[in-house]
Amino acid sequence: xxxxxxxxxVAAATAVAIGxxxxxxxxxxxxxxxLQLSAQLMHLTSTEPLAPYVPYLHxxxxxxxxxxxxxxxxxxxxxxxxxxxxxxxxxxxxx
Numbered sequence: 001x002x003x004x005x006x007x008x009x010v011a012a013a014t015a016v017a018i019g020x021x022x023x024x025x026x027x028x029x030x031x032x033x034x035l036q037l038s039a040q041l042m043h044l045t046s047t048e049p050l051a052p053y054v055p056y057l058h059x060x061x062x063x064x065x066x067x068x069x070x071x072x073x074x075x076x077x078x079x080x081x082x083x084x085x086x087x088x089x090x091x092x093x094x095x
Contacts, residue, residue: 009080016075017068028059
């Protein structure tokens with residue numbers, strides 16, 4: 001079975017871009033709670049180690065666009081590359 005790696009990559013990158021957008025909206029609406037969730041994700045007991053990063057939790061149009069484009073490109077490249085590698089390694093060759 002041949003996979004269309006470009007379509008799989010675009011689908012995965014679109015899903016990641018949607019997730020990035022939802023995350024950016026959450027940070028914009030409630031930055032303190034987003035910081036607490038980040039602390040829990042990193043197994044921190046408090047948000048004190050993350051306090052220096054609080055001034056950087058402002059979502060602007062420029063950093064949103066930059067972030068969503070980067071996440072799309074990186075996700076596409078990772079999934080496309082993995083799909084191609086899978087195709088090379090696990091597809092049957094021969095007659």
